[in-house]
Amino acid sequence: MIDHETLQDAVANRRAEALTFDGLEYARLLEPVNHYPRGSVVLPDGSIIPGYPAIGRIQSLEAGLPRQFDQPFWAEEKIDGFNVRILRWHGRIYAFSRGGYVCAFSTDRVTDFMDPVIFDAEPDLILCAEIAGPDTPYLEGSTPRVAHDVGLFVFDLMRLGQPGFVPQPEKFSLIEHHALPPAPLHGQFTPHDTQALGQLIRRLDEEGAEGLVLKTVDGQHRAKYVTGSSCISDIRVCSEQLLDLPPEYFTNRLTRLAIFLSEHPSRHHTDLEQILGDALLSGLYGAVGQHRRQGHVGHRYRCRFRERANALHFMNHMRATGGRHVAFADDAPRQEDGYWLLEFDRQFDRITGTLASALAGERQYD
Amino acid sequence: MIDHETLQDAVANRRAEALTFDGLEYARLLEPVNHYPRGSVVLPDGSIIPGYPAIGRIQSLEAGLPRQFDQPFWAEEKIDGFNVRILRWHGRIYAFSRGGYVCAFSTDRVTDFMDPVIFDAEPDLILCAEIAGPDTPYLEGSTPRVAHDVGLFVFDLMRLGQPGFVPQPEKFSLIEHHALPPAPLHGQFTPHDTQALGQLIRRLDEEGAEGLVLKTVDGQHRAKYVTGSSCISDIRVCSEQLLDLPPEYFTNRLTRLAIFLSEHPSRHHTDLEQILGDALLSGLYGAVGQHRRQGHVGHRYRCRFRERANALHFMNHMRATGGRHVAFADDAPRQEDGYWLLEFDRQFDRITGTLASALAGERQYD
Numbered sequence: 001m002i003d004h005e006t007l008q009d010a011v012a013n014r015r016a017e018a019l020t021f022d023g024l025e026y027a028r029l030l031e032p033v034n035h036y037p038r039g040s041v042v043l044p045d046g047s048i049i050p051g052y053p054a055i056g057r058i059q060s061l062e063a064g065l066p067r068q069f070d071q072p073f074w075a076e077e078k079i080d081g082f083n084v085r086i087l088r089w090h091g092r093i094y095a096f097s098r099g100g101y102v103c104a105f106s107t108d109r110v111t112d113f114m115d116p117v118i119f120d121a122e123p124d125l126i127l128c129a130e131i132a133g134p135d136t137p138y139l140e141g142s143t144p145r146v147a148h149d150v151g152l153f154v155f156d157l158m159r160l161g162q163p164g165f166v167p168q169p170e171k172f173s174l175i176e177h178h179a180l181p182p183a184p185l186h187g188q189f190t191p192h193d194t195q196a197l198g199q200l201i202r203r204l205d206e207e208g209a210e211g212l213v214l215k216t217v218d219g220q221h222r223a224k225y226v227t228g229s230s231c232i233s234d235i236r237v238c239s240e241q242l243l244d245l246p247p248e249y250f251t252n253r254l255t256r257l258a259i260f261l262s263e264h265p266s267r268h269h270t271d272l273e274q275i276l277g278d279a280l281l282s283g284l285y286g287a288v289g290q291h292r293r294q295g296h297v298g299h300r301y302r303c304r305f306r307e308r309a310n311a312l313h314f315m316n317h318m319r320a321t322g323g324r325h326v327a328f329a330d331d332a333p334r335q336e337d338g339y340w341l342l343e344f345d346r347q348f349d350r351i352t353g354t355l356a357s358a359l360a361g362e363r364q365y366d
Numbered sequence: 367m368i369d370h371e372t373l374q375d376a377v378a379n380r381r382a383e384a385l386t387f388d389g390l391e392y393a394r395l396l397e398p399v400n401h402y403p404r405g406s407v408v409l410p411d412g413s414i415i416p417g418y419p420a421i422g423r424i425q426s427l428e429a430g431l432p433r434q435f436d437q438p439f440w441a442e443e444k445i446d447g448f449n450v451r452i453l454r455w456h457g458r459i460y461a462f463s464r465g466g467y468v469c470a471f472s473t474d475r476v477t478d479f480m481d482p483v484i485f486d487a488e489p490d491l492i493l494c495a496e497i498a499g500p501d502t503p504y505l506e507g508s509t510p511r512v513a514h515d516v517g518l519f520v521f522d523l524m525r526l527g528q529p530g531f532v533p534q535p536e537k538f539s540l541i542e543h544h545a546l547p548p549a550p551l552h553g554q555f556t557p558h559d560t561q562a563l564g565q566l567i568r569r570l571d572e573e574g575a576e577g578l579v580l581k582t583v584d585g586q587h588r589a590k591y592v593t594g595s596s597c598i599s600d601i602r603v604c605s606e607q608l609l610d611l612p613p614e615y616f617t618n619r620l621t622r623l624a625i626f627l628s629e630h631p632s633r634h635h636t637d638l639e640q641i642l643g644d645a646l647l648s649g650l651y652g653a654v655g656q657h658r659r660q661g662h663v664g665h666r667y668r669c670r671f672r673e674r675a676n677a678l679h680f681m682n683h684m685r686a687t688g689g690r691h692v693a694f695a696d697d698a699p700r701q702e703d704g705y706w707l708l709e710f711d712r713q714f715d716r717i718t719g720t721l722a723s724a725l726a727g728e729r730q731y732d
Contacts, residue, residue, distance in 0.1 A: 056729025063727030223729055242620060247613030252732055254608060255717070258650035259724055262658075273647060277639030280646075284624035292628075351621070358625055361429030363422025363589055366618055 001046045001161060002034050016042065021102035022313060024089070028100025041085075041100045047161045049085055049126055052098060055213060055224045059259045061201070062194050065214075068223045069191040073214045074168055075200065077184040078224055079153045080143045080210040080233075081132025086110050087160065088119035095131075104317060105137050105303055108310035113152035118178040125174070128156035128165075130183065137303040137314065137342070141237030144208040145184070149304070155183040155213065165219040186212065198264065205229045205260075205267050228260035228267055232279050239283030240290075240297060243350040287348075291355040298347040304339035311340045322346065367412045367527060368400050382408065387468035388679060390455070394466025407451075407466045413527045415451055415492055418464060421579060421590045425625045427567070428560050434589045435557040439580045440534055441566065443550040444590055445519045446509045446576040446599075447498025452476050453526065454485035461497075470683060471503050471669055474676035479518035484544040491540070494522035494531075496549065503669040503680065503708070507603030510574045511550070515670070521549040521579065531585035552578065564630065571595045571626075571633050594626035594633055598645050605649030606656075606663060609716040653714075657721040664713040670705035677706045688712065 002010075007027055010016035015031040027042040029051065039051030058064030084095040084106045093116050095106035109131070119125065130153045132139070133146035145151065154175060157166035166174070175182050189197055201212060204227050211226030231253040238245055257276070261268045287297040305311040311333035318326045325347045333340035357364060368376075373393055376382035381397040393408040395417065405417030424430030450461040450472045459482050461472035475497070485491065496519045498505070499512035511517065520541060523532035532540070541548050555563055567578060570593050577592030597619040604611055623642070627634045653663040671677040677699035684692045691713045699706035723730060 054731050056731055058727055058729055059724035060727050063725060064729075065727070067727035068729060242617050247617050248732075250617065251608050251613050254646055254650060255720060255724075258647060258654055259721070261647075262651065262654040271640075273643030274637075274640040276643035276646065277641065278643075280620055281624060281627075281639060281642065284620060285628065288624055288628040354621060355625070358425035358621075359429060361424055361426050361431070361433035363424055363430075363434060365420050365422055366614075 002036065002042050002048060003046055006034065007042055007046070019101065021094070021104070021107075022309070024092075024094065024102065026102070028096075039098055039100045041096050043089060043160075049087060049096060049100075049160065050158060050163060051100065052083055052085060052128055052156075055222045058223045058225050059256060060263055061197055061225060062263065064223065064225070065191040065194055065197070069214070069216065069221070071216055071221075072188050072190050073216050073221075074188050075186040075197065075212045075214055076155055077145075077186060077204070077209060078211045078213050078226065079130040079132050079145060079155075079183055080139075080141065080230065081130040081150075081153070082136065082138050084110070084129055084131055085158070086114075086127040086129060087125065088116060088123065093119075101317070104310045104313035105305065106131055108305045108307055108314075109150065110152060112306070113181055114154070115179065118174075118180070121178070122174065124160040124162075126158040126160060127154050127180065128158060129154045135303045137301050137318075137344075139237075140241075140299055140301075141233055143210065152181050153183040154180045156219070167219045168215060168217050171219065183213075189214075201225065201227060202264055202267055205264070208233065226256065226260075228257045228264070231257040231260070232276055235276070236279035236283065239280050240287045240299065241348045241351065242280075242284060242287075243354055244348040287351055288355060288359075291352065291359060295356070296347050296352045297355065298345045298352075300343060300345050302341065302343045304336070304341045305333060306339060308333060308340050311342050314342065315344075318344070325349065368402065368408050368414060369412055372400065373408055373412070385467065387460070387470070387473075388675075390458075390460070390468065392468070394462075405464055405466045407462050409455060409526075415453060415462060415526065416524060416529060417466065418449055418451060418494055418522075421588045424589045424591050425622060426629055427563055427591060428629065430589065430591070431557040431560055431563070435580070435582065435587070437582055437587075438554050438556050439582050439587075440554050441552040441563065441578045441580055442521055443511075443552060443570070443575060444577045444579050444592065445496040445498050445511060445521075445549055446505075446507065446596065447496040447516075447519070448502065448504050450476070450495055450497055451524070452480075452493040452495060453491065454482060454489065459485075467683070470676045470679035471671065472497055474671045474673055474680075475516065476518060478672070479547055480520070481545065484540075484546070487544070488540065490526040490528075492524040492526060493520050493546065494524060495520045501669045503667050503684075503710075505603075506607075506665055506667075507599055509576065518547050519549040520546045522585070533585045534581060534583050537585065549579075555580075567591065567593060568630055568633055571630070574599065592622065592626075594623045594630070597623040597626070598642055601642070602645035602649065605646050606653045606665065607714045607717065608646075608650060608653075609720055610714040653717055654721060654725075657718065657725060661722070662713050662718045663721065664711045664718075666709060666711050668707065668709045670702070670707045671699060672705060674699060674706050677708050680708065681710075684710070691715065 010033045011018050016027045016029050018027045029038050029040045037051035041049040083098045086095045095103050095110050097103045132143045133150035134142040135149050157171050210230040213224045215222050290297050328344045333342045376399045377384050382393045382395050384393045395404050395406045403417035407415040449464045452461045461469050461476050463469045498509045499516035500508040501515050523537050574595050576596040579590045581588050656663050694710045699708045
């Protein structure tokens with residue numbers, strides 16, 4: 001709980017932001033308040049959806065498993081999408097983004113993939129899930145686990161106002177009982193199962209999957225480990241934004257890839273260098289080509305909504321947070337196959353500016 | 367000229383640094399003083415070796431030539447090395463680095479490549495030159511123009527205390543008359559010679575050369591233009607330092623490469639992506655391997671001196687500026703083929719630290 005006065009103070013000190021979504025008045029934490037981490041959400045009665053904590057990354061199975069675990073753990077697949085927390089509040093389903101905003105897109109779509117009747121039996125449950133696929137409004141890439149539109153993958157359960165996660169056995173049982181769509185489960189391992197986990201991660205690497213999240217049985221102790229191919233596909237989908245993302249986005253993934261290949265040399269296939277070079281250059285060629293054609297560099301996103309009102313909520317949110325960088329079509333959203341389809345472009349300013357100057361023949365000092 | 371009092375003030379305000387090299391008391395400018403740029407050198411009588419100015423880069427020949435030039439210009443080859451200014455002062459030859467230090471290595475070696483008798487005829491002359499080759503103490507890469515050891519390439523002349531450069535005709539005549547080793551000269555062009563310059567740069571790209579510096583006849587107006595292959599070779603020689611260099615080192619070169627290839631599509635040969643991917647990964651594999659073997663990542667440099675005393679000056683300078691990152695062999699410098707050979711390792715801290723943590727199985731939050 002965070003009481004009204006504490007929240008008012010936090011808002012005044014810019015540790016929290018007061019927001020409204022379609023009549024729901026809530027706040028998101030920008031900094032920790034009462035030990036709740038940033039990204040936590042304060043509901044109208046002061047109850048809290050805890051922020052989803054960052055999961056530490058290991059880059060070596062051989063060294064990392066014995067160092068990070070002293071008990072068995074589950075290996076769950078990490079899906080490359082965006083993280084939402086889903087709950088029912090006063091009869092309505094809401095999905096909150098990692099930062100603590102109501103996500104109008106996810107709020108609109110999650111009931112396509114899960115039956116909200118679960119909240120009759122478990123009214124204080126919070127589903128932590130990944131939304132992934134080719135048609136999201138936030139991501140340039142997709143996952144091999146979703147062929148079209150989007151999918152939902154539940155990987156954790158929390159309870160309103162309670163710290164920590166629901167333990168794994170209870171989580172599996174609730175997921176099964178209520179037919180929730182789970183993140184793929186790859187079995188239980190011990191810290192000595194380096195070989196078996198190595199085989200598993202090499203198979204996931206071959207399939208283009210992102211990687212694994214390892215979780216102890218009580219659900220509290222975690223580590224993630226990603227595939228080399230996910231590093232390359234991250235680079236591929238973002239190379240058109242090379243100058244707009246923090247450059248560490250690229251250097252971290254290159255370093256991770258080199259460590260992954262040094263631990264799994266059999267995954268260093270003959271055309272890997274070619275694939276990496278292409279991942280970097282294809283987006284940049286595309287950016288130069290876009291700039292020559294249309295004078296700027298951007299990316300086209302598409303996603304679809306069940307309710308027109310949610311599409312409009314989403315557009316307002318993007319206009320408020322993305323400003324002039326986001327451009328919607330004049331007729332957006334338009335009806336298609338029973339949904340409201342929204343397409344929009346996001347412009348990348350720094351690469352647009354650098355290419356503008358370079359292609360105009362200006363002199364640059366670096 | 368900078369008078370004694372002005373210099374004392376500048377030193378007190380950290381706009382200049384007072385230094386000594388083997389009895390020569392001089393100062394280098396850390397910030398502009400009396401309109402002399404940073405990197406300028408103040409000699410004991412107050413006369414000034416002007417700092418070598420940065421040359422603006424164009425990334426498009428087609429747009430850049432007409433935009434930057436309204437008169438004919440010379441195309442001189444840009445050599446991938448380090449920039450020195452050479453002069454004689456009270457009977458001794460000194461070579462100063464871009465930052466304004468006496469470079470003990472260059473000071474020792476330049477007379478291997480030029481006859482100092484030129485300073486009898488032209489006592490106020492300053493030679494601006496590139497030192498390049500596999501055996502320099504500063505660079506990880508080399509140039510195809512020098513097969514072994516180092517070479518000297520004179521590309522500009524200045525006169526002590528005078529702003530600007532000696533005009534091109536006088537420069538060419540002095541270079542020829544005194545048999546100075548010039549940077550390769552590729553002819554004179556007009557701003558409309560996009561095609562001829564395109565052919566030239568594509569040939570240089572194929573040869574692995576760095577690029578061109580274009581200079582008007584009066585020597586004052588300049589622009590540089592580099593090849594795509596030089597971007598790749600820069601990435602290759604520095605990928606083992608991926609986390610220690612500013613990440614823009616890599617992102618700028620990738621962007622430049624994409625623009626180069628879009629303007630010279632015939633240079634986009636079929637194995638270019640493979641070569642780029644290998645340029646990035648081979649250094650990183652090497653770094654991981656080095657870390658597994660020896661617990662840190664570094665680079666081995668080698669260079670040779672005529673005089674043992676200069677090698678010792680150089681070692682003192684490196685110890686003072688490079689600190690614990692630089693390690694010389696116990697027997698350094700040692701005699702070899704009539705020279706004093708110096709070998710040393712420089713450690714890269716950030717990639718060493720990141721790999722230490724990753725290979726020890728620690729959890730990382732990014």
